Amino acid sequence: MPMFSIELHIKDLSLLKEIQSYFGVGKLYFRTRENRTTVIYSIQTLKDLNNIIIPHFIKYPLLTQKKVDFDFFCSIINLMNKKEHLNMKGIYKIMSIKACMNKGLSEVLKKAFPNIILIKRPINFTYEIKDPQWLTGFVDGEGCFHIHIKKSNSILRKPHIFLEFSISQHARDLLLFKLIKNYLNCGIVE
Numbered sequence: 001m002p003m004f005s006i007e008l009h010i011k012d013l014s015l016l017k018e019i020q021s022y023f024g025v026g027k028l029y030f031r032t033r034e035n036r037t038t039v040i041y042s043i044q045t046l047k048d049l050n051n052i053i054i055p056h057f058i059k060y061p062l063l064t065q066k067k068v069d070f071d072f073f074c075s076i077i078n079l080m081n082k083k084e085h086l087n088m089k090g091i092y093k094i095m096s097i098k099a100c101m102n103k104g105l106s107e108v109l110k111k112a113f114p115n116i117i118l119i120k121r122p123i124n125f126t127y128e129i130k131d132p133q134w135l136t137g138f139v140d141g142e143g144c145f146h147i148h149i150k151k152s153n154s155i156l157r158k159p160h161i162f163l164e165f166s167i168s169q170h171a172r173d174l175l176l177f178k179l180i181k182n183y184l185n186c187g188i189v190e
Contacts, residue, residue, distance in 0.1 A: 001044055002044070002046065002049055002073065002076060002077055002080065003042055003043065003044045004026075004042070004043045004044075004049060004053045005040050005041060005042040005043070006019065006040070006041045007031075007038050007039070007040045007041075008038060008039055009036070009037075009038055009039075010030070010037040010038060010039055012039070013028075013039050016028060016039050016041040019041055020041055023043070023048075023052050023053070023056070024052070025043055025045075025048040025052055026041055026042055026043040026048070027041075027042055027043075028040065028041055028042075029042060046077070046080060046081070049077055050077060050081065054074055054077065057070055062124075063124075063126040063129070063134065063138075063176060064124070064138075064169065064173050064176055065123070065124055065170065065172045065173050065176075067124040068121060068122055068123070068124050069101045069102055071122075072097050072098075072100060072101045072119075073101065075097050076094050076097050076098065079093055079094055080094075092113065092116070095109065095113045095116050096116050096117055096118065096119055097119060099116050099118050099119075100118060100119050100120075100121045123172075125175050125176075126176060126179065127179075128179070129179060129180070129183045135180065135183065138167070139167060142167050142168060142169060143165065143166065143167045144164075144165070144166050144167075144168070145164075145165055146162075146163070146164040146165075146166065147161065147162070147163055147164075148161070148162040148163075148164065149161055149162075150162070165187075167180070174189065177189045
């Protein structure tokens, strides 16, 4: 089943409700694991994916390597629109595409489809950040603001305070992080 979802900490429930209101579709689910509660905003109907989510991300393209996953997702939706998911040849096409997306195939799917031929995963590279609001949204989802306090070994024994702003992403987005560093004209990329 194709699905678009966003999972955030329970403290961001109001944000997910705003996103749900913006799109006008989808459901919210709560999940608790290891004493941590999250909220999942999810859209799972082919109609809503075709008519709302895909057009949105075509109009407002992703800049990270997630754009490649989106393109693969659209390929699978197109196969399903053509009803190719109803025969084994189509299922194998879908599994070949899914194997290159996000986390790939689960161990169960690898065993069920051992002869999957992987599709070469292209690289998405954005040459510029055209809209500062994109960076704000990206930081909202992926950024952190930290304060580190360490004991001092000096005679005055005053603690050292370190301030840090960081963004984490998969290493495949290294080029994007260099672009962000240049855009902000500060920082390091690790």
